[in-house]
Amino acid sequence: MSRQEPGWRELPRGAVSTKSTTEYETGDWGIEKPEIDRSKCTKCLLCHFYCPEGAIRVRDDGYTEVDLRHCKGCGICAEECPVKCIAMVRKK
Amino acid sequence: MKGQILMGLNGDEASAYATKQVNPDVVAAYPITPQTIIVERFSEYVADGEVETEFVAVESEHSALSSCVAAAAAGARAFTATAANGLALMWEITYIASSLRLPIVMAVANRALSGPINIHNDHSDSMGARDSGWIQIYCENSQEVYDASIAAWRIGEHPDVQLPVMVCLDGFTLSHTMENVLTLPDEAVRTFVGERKFIRVRGQSGETELRLNPEAPLTFGPLDLQDYYFEHKMQQVDAMEQALVAIPEVDAEYAKVSGREYGFIHPYMMEDAEVAVMGLGSTMGTVRHVVDQLREEGVKAGLLKLRVFRPFPSKELVKMVGDLPILGVLDKSASFGAPGGPLYEEVKTAFYDEAERPLIAGYIHGLGGRDTSPDLIRGVFESLLGVYERGEVRDKVSYVGVRQ
Amino acid sequence: MSELTMREAARKPDALAPGHRLCAGCDETIIVRMVLKATRGPIIVTSATGCLEVSTTIFPYTAWNVPWIHVAFENAAANASGIEAAWRAMRRKGSGPLAKYETLDVVAFAGDGGTYDIGLQALSGALERGHDFTYVLLDNEAYMNTGIQRSGGTPFAASTTTSPAGRVIPGKREWKKPIDEIVIAHEIPYVATLSAAWPIDVMRKARKAFEATGPAFLHAIVPCSRGWRYPEEKTIEVSRLAVQTCFFPLYECRLEKGRPIYELSAGSAAVAKRPESKKPVVEYLEIQGRFRHLFRPERREDLIKNIQDWVDNRWEMLLEKVG
Numbered sequence: 001m002s003r004q005e006p007g008w009r010e011l012p013r014g015a016v017s018t019k020s021t022t023e024y025e026t027g028d029w030g031i032e033k034p035e036i037d038r039s040k041c042t043k044c045l046l047c048h049f050y051c052p053e054g055a056i057r058v059r060d061d062g063y064t065e066v067d068l069r070h071c072k073g074c075g076i077c078a079e080e081c082p083v084k085c086i087a088m089v090r091k092k
Numbered sequence: 093m094k095g096q097i098l099m100g101l102n103g104d105e106a107s108a109y110a111t112k113q114v115n116p117d118v119v120a121a122y123p124i125t126p127q128t129i130i131v132e133r134f135s136e137y138v139a140d141g142e143v144e145t146e147f148v149a150v151e152s153e154h155s156a157l158s159s160c161v162a163a164a165a166a167g168a169r170a171f172t173a174t175a176a177n178g179l180a181l182m183w184e185i186t187y188i189a190s191s192l193r194l195p196i197v198m199a200v201a202n203r204a205l206s207g208p209i210n211i212h213n214d215h216s217d218s219m220g221a222r223d224s225g226w227i228q229i230y231c232e233n234s235q236e237v238y239d240a241s242i243a244a245w246r247i248g249e250h251p252d253v254q255l256p257v258m259v260c261l262d263g264f265t266l267s268h269t270m271e272n273v274l275t276l277p278d279e280a281v282r283t284f285v286g287e288r289k290f291i292r293v294r295g296q297s298g299e300t301e302l303r304l305n306p307e308a309p310l311t312f313g314p315l316d317l318q319d320y321y322f323e324h325k326m327q328q329v330d331a332m333e334q335a336l337v338a339i340p341e342v343d344a345e346y347a348k349v350s351g352r353e354y355g356f357i358h359p360y361m362m363e364d365a366e367v368a369v370m371g372l373g374s375t376m377g378t379v380r381h382v383v384d385q386l387r388e389e390g391v392k393a394g395l396l397k398l399r400v401f402r403p404f405p406s407k408e409l410v411k412m413v414g415d416l417p418i419l420g421v422l423d424k425s426a427s428f429g430a431p432g433g434p435l436y437e438e439v440k441t442a443f444y445d446e447a448e449r450p451l452i453a454g455y456i457h458g459l460g461g462r463d464t465s466p467d468l469i470r471g472v473f474e475s476l477l478g479v480y481e482r483g484e485v486r487d488k489v490s491y492v493g494v495r496q
Numbered sequence: 497m498s499e500l501t502m503r504e505a506a507r508k509p510d511a512l513a514p515g516h517r518l519c520a521g522c523d524e525t526i527i528v529r530m531v532l533k534a535t536r537g538p539i540i541v542t543s544a545t546g547c548l549e550v551s552t553t554i555f556p557y558t559a560w561n562v563p564w565i566h567v568a569f570e571n572a573a574a575n576a577s578g579i580e581a582a583w584r585a586m587r588r589k590g591s592g593p594l595a596k597y598e599t600l601d602v603v604a605f606a607g608d609g610g611t612y613d614i615g616l617q618a619l620s621g622a623l624e625r626g627h628d629f630t631y632v633l634l635d636n637e638a639y640m641n642t643g644i645q646r647s648g649g650t651p652f653a654a655s656t657t658t659s660p661a662g663r664v665i666p667g668k669r670e671w672k673k674p675i676d677e678i679v680i681a682h683e684i685p686y687v688a689t690l691s692a693a694w695p696i697d698v699m700r701k702a703r704k705a706f707e708a709t710g711p712a713f714l715h716a717i718v719p720c721s722r723g724w725r726y727p728e729e730k731t732i733e734v735s736r737l738a739v740q741t742c743f744f745p746l747y748e749c750r751l752e753k754g755r756p757i758y759e760l761s762a763g764s765a766a767v768a769k770r771p772e773s774k775k776p777v778v779e780y781l782e783i784q785g786r787f788r789h790l791f792r793p794e795r796r797e798d799l800i801k802n803i804q805d806w807v808d809n810r811w812e813m814l815l816e817k818v819g
Contacts, residue, residue: 008323008330012293013254014193014302015324017311017558021515024557029520045506049695050732052525053514058506070514074521075729088729117585117592120578146585148577151621158571158618159578162542165565167593168582188567287591296558303593304563304579306538306600311558313566320555 022070026053030073032088038063040085047077047086096274096350103266104129106234106273107173107199107259110241112137113281116197117168120148120159124178125211126263127201131173153178157185157198164194165312167303169245169288172196175263176203179217183224189256190225190328192312193302195248195288196256198226199241202373202424203263204460212461213263215372216425219434225328227257227335228402230372234271236399237261239352242276245285246342252334254291254302258402262374264461276350284349332403339400356405358397359412361387365394367476368413371422372398372435375457375464379422382469393473398435406442413443419450420476424458432456432489451479454489462493500699505533509561511541516559517551521728523718523735524548524634526692528605531632531714532562534702539601540564540579544572544610547641548634570614572606573622576629584628601706602629608649609639612673616648623682623711630705630712633675636720644723648673651743652806653799654786656723661789666799671806679713680749680756688748690716693736694762701748701761708750717744725785734783739763740773741780742811747818758817768815777804 012018036047043062055070056077066077078086101109108130111119119138121131138147150156153174160170174182179200189196200218204210218228227247231237237259244257261267276284290301293310300308316324339356347353361383362368369379376397386393396412396419398405413419423433431437436454443449455472458464471492479485511532518525524547532539541564543549549566552559567575580602586592594600606615611633619631638656639645646656651672655661659668680687686708688701698716705712719734721727726734738744739762746764749756760768767774778800781787790796 005319006323008326011320011323011327012295012302013291013327013331014293014310014312015191015314015316015327015555016293016295016302017314017553018295018556019558020296020513020561021517021552021557021559022513024515024517026515026517045502046695048506049502049530050526050692052518052520052522052731053516054510054512054525054529055514067514072520074731075727076521076526076731079729080732117589118578118581120581144585144589146581146588148581149625150574150577151617151624155571155574155577155618155621158567158574159581161567162565162575162578163582164578166540166579166582168578168585170578170582184568185571290593301593304540304565305593306540306563306597309561309563311553311560311564314553314555314558315550316555 025069026072027069030071031091032073032075033068033071033091034066034077034086035089036064036066037085040083042083044082046080046082050076050080052076095277095280099273099275100270101234101238101273102129102268102270103231103234103237103261104201104268105133106238107241107261108133109275110238111171112143113278114169114242114245114285115143116145116171118146118148118160118163118170119172120150120156120163120170121172122150122153122156122174122178124153124175126203126267127173127175127199129267130199153181154185157182157189160196161185161189161192161194164196165192165304167288167290170196171198173199173201175201176205176217179221180205183221186221186224186226188313191324193254193331194256195245195254197244197248198256198258200258200260201263201267202260210460213265214424214459214461218258218260219425222402222434225255226402227255228260229257229400230260230398231266232374232376232397233266234273237266238273238275239346239350239354242281242284243342243346247335247339249288250338250342251289251291253331253338255331255335260373266374280349284346335403336405354399356400356408357412358399359394360397361394362396362412364392365416366392367418367473367480368394368396368416369420369422369469369472370396370398370439372401373424375422375424378464378466379469382466382473386473391473404438409439409442410446413450415448416450418476418480419452420472421452421454423454423456426456426459436489451485453479453485453487455492456489457492464493468493500534500703502696505699508533511535511560511562512552513559513561515557517554518547519722521721521731523692523720523731527634527690527698527716527718530692530695530698531702534699534706535601536703536706537599537601538597539603541603541605542566542572542575542579544606544615545569546607546610548605550641569610571618572604572610572615573618573631576602576604576631577622577625577627580627580629604629604631605634606631607640608633608635608637608647612648612675620682623679623684626710628710630714633713633715634718635715636718636723638723640720640723649675652803653790655789656786666789666796676715683751684711684713685709686712686748686750688714689744689746690714691735691739691744691746691763693732693739694746697746697762723786726783730783736763737775737780737783740767741775741777742767742807743777743780745811745814747814758814760818777807
C-alpha cells in the first residue's frame with residue numbers, strides 16, 4: 001500500500017462511508033470546460049438541472065456558475081443552452 | 093422463578109410466543125415447512141392486536157431477509173423465520189446482514205436442504221450458512237427455544253457485538269412437538285430486552301448513531317475495492333471474538349430474570365466421564381437418555397451439548413473436555429468431500445494444538461429426518477468404547493443409521 | 497397538489513453531491529437530481545446494485561447527502577418495503593427513531609436489470625402489498641454497469657454484448673418488456689414516465705409520486721452515451737428524441753375509483769395535439785451506435801419498419817387508453 005490507509009480498527013463499524021464525494025475532484029476528467037457568456041444568458045437555469053454532476057450552481061444574482069473542481073467536461077450544458085451562451089473550450 | 097407461567101408449546105409456538113412478548117417493529121417472513129406455525133401464530137397475534145408489529149407478508153425468503161435488513165438499518169427490531177431452501181434462497185443476504193452489523197433475529201426450523209426435496213430435520217441448512225457471520229444458537233427443547241428467542245435480541249444488540257442471530261430448532265422433532273415451557277410475564281421480557289440501542293460510528297456526518305437517519309445521513313452498503321474489503325471483514329472477525337465475551341454476560345443477566353442458566357456448552361455427567369458424545373439440538377435429549385441407561389450399566393458415559401456453534405467456543409470446549417479420553421462428535425449434516433461433518437472438523441481443530449486431547453471420532457447421522465433412536469446412540473457409544481479399547485480411531489468418520 | 501418552480505427547485509440543496517464516478521454525460525444522476533428536488537421532507541433512499549449505486553459509493557466516499565442503503569441487486573423494492581414497514585411500526589408504537597416523522601418518503605432507485613429482470617419479483621410483491629413508497633426505474637436499457645449486456649428492457653434490434661449485432665443475428669430479437677403495463681396492472685395509485693428533456697415534468701411527477709398514498713412508479717428513459725454509443729453531450733437530445741418519435745411516450749396513469757386514468761404529458765401531449773410533429777423513429781435510431789447495423793453496411797428497411805410499426809402500434813394503444 002503506497003498511501004497510509006486506515007487499519008480495520010480505525011474504520012467505522014457497519015462499513016458506512018466516511019466522507020462526501022465533494023472531496024473527490026473529478027474536474028480533471030475532461031479536456032474541455034464550459035464558459036458562460038452572461039451577457040446572453042437568460043437565467044433559464046436549465047444548465048443547473050442538466051448537469052450530471054450538479055456542478056453548475058445558481059448564484060444569488062440568478063446567474064449560474066460552474067464548479068470546475070467537479071466538471072467532467074461532458075458538454076451537455078453547452079449543447080442544451082437555449083440561447084447558446086455556453087461554449088466548451090479546450091483546457092490548457 | 094416467581095410469576096412464570098407453564099405453557100404447553102411446541103418449538104415453533106415457543107418462538108412465536110417469545111417474539112410476541114418482544115414485540116419487534118417488523119416481522120417479514122415467508123412460509124416454509126416446518127417453520128409455518130411461527131408465521132401463522134404470529135399473524136394471529138397481529139390480527140388480534142396483541143402486538144404492534146408491522147407484518148410484511150413478503151413474496152419470497154430473499155425479500156424476507158432483505159426487508160428485515162432495510163428495516164433494521166432504519167432502526168427497527170426485525171425478525172424473520174425460515175428453514176432449508178428458504179435459508180438457501182436468502183443466503184446472499186445473510187452475509188450482507190452481518191456485514192452491515194444488523195442485530196436481526198431469525199428462527200431456523202432446521203430442515204434438510206433439497207434435493208431430493210425433504211421436509212424433515214437435519215442441520216444442512218444452518219450449517220450451510222455457518223460462514224455468513226451470524227451468531228448461531230442451537231436448541232434442545234421448546235424451553236430453550238423460548239429462552240433463546242428472547243436472549244438473542246440482547247446478544248445481537250450488545251454494543252460490542254452488533255451481529256444478527258440465528259435461533260435453530262430441529263424441524264418437526266422440536267418445531268412440532270409440544271413440551272412444557274416456563275414463560276416469563278410480558279413485563280419481564282419487555283424489561284429484559286428494553287429498547288434497541290444504537291452504537292455510534294464516525295461516518296460522513298461526523299459521529300452519529302449507526303442507522304438510517306434523515307438528520308444524520310449515512311451510506312449503508314458502499315462498494316469496497318481491494319483496498320478496504322479485507323479490513324471490513326476483520327471487523328466481523330472481531331465482532332465474533334467480542335461475542336465470546338458478550339454472550340455469557342447476557343446469559344448471566346437472563347439467568348437472574350428466569351432462573352435458567354445457559355452457557356456455550358452444557359455438560360451432563362462429565363465430571364468422571366470416560367466416554368462422551370457431543371452434538372447439537374434435540375438429538376442431545378436422546379443422548380441424555382442413553383447416558384442415563386449406560387450409567388446404570390456401569391459405563392462412565394457423559395455428553396456435551398453445544399448450544400452456541402457460532403462463535404465456536406474452542407477454549408470452553410477444551411476446558412470442559414479436560415482429560416476425557418474418548419469423544420464422539422455427532423453431525424446432523426454432511427459436507428460432501430470434506431474430511432468429516434462440520435462440527436467434527438471444528439472440534440478436531442480446537443484440539444489439534446492442545447497437549448491433552450481426546451481420541452475423536454465423528455458420526456454423521458439423521459440426514460433428511462432419519463430417526464436417531466436410543467439404539468443408534470447406543471451404537472455410537474459402543475463404537476466409542478471400541479476406540480477406547482483399541483486406543484486408536486479406526487474409522488475417523490462413520491455414517492450411522494443409513495442402509496448400506 | 498403542491499407545485500415546484502424551477503427557481504425554487506434550483507435553490508434546494510442537492511441530495512446527490514458532485515464528485516461521483518459516473519461517466520461524463522450520464523443521464524442517471526440528471527434524473528436522480530431532478531427527482532430528489534421534488535422531495536417534501538425527510539427521505540430514505542435505497543438503491544439496487546448498478547451504475548448509480550456503485551459509482552456514487554466507492555468506499556470511503558459517498559455522494560448521498562441523504563440516508564441511503566444498498567443491499568443487493570434484486571431487492572430494491574423489498575428494501576423499500578422494510579424501511580416503510582419500520583417507519584409505520586414506529587409510528588404505531590409511538591416510539592423508535594423514525595416515529596417523529598409524520599411524512600417519510602421512501603425512494604427506491606433501480607436500473608432496468610434490477611427491475612425488469614432480477615428485481616421483478618420484489619417489485620411485484622411490494623406493489624401488491626401496497627407499501628407507501630416511490631420506485632424510480634432508471635432505464636438505460638441494458639446491464640450497463642457490468643458491460644452493456646441485454647436486459648428485458650433492451651429494445652428490439654439493439655446491439656448489446658449478449659445480443660450483439662452479428663453476421664447472422666442483428667441484435668436483440670425480443671421486444672422491450674412492457675414494464676409500465678405490468679406495473680399498472682398491479683393497480684397502484686400512480687405510474688408515470690419521465691424524460692430529463694422535460695425537467696419541470698419530471699419534478700411535477702416526482703412530487704405527485706411522493707404525495708401518492710401507496711406505491712408510485714416512475715419510469716425514466718436514461719440514455720447511456722457509453723452503451724447506446726452517441727457523443728456524451730447529446731444525452732438530453734437523445735432523451736428528447738425518444739419522446740418525439742413516440743418510442744418512449746410521456747404519460748401518467750393514476751387509479752381513480754379502481755380504474756386506470758391515462759394522461760399524456762409534455763412532449764407526448766404536444767405530439768398528440770399535432771400528430772404531424774411525430775418524428776419517424778429512424779431519426780432516433782440513426783444517432784445511436786447500438787443501432788448502427790440497421791444502416792451499415794446495408795440499410796435494414798425491414799427491421800426499421802418493424803420498429804416503426806411497434807412504435808406506432810403502442811402509440812395508438814396509448815392514445816386509445818387516454819381517450
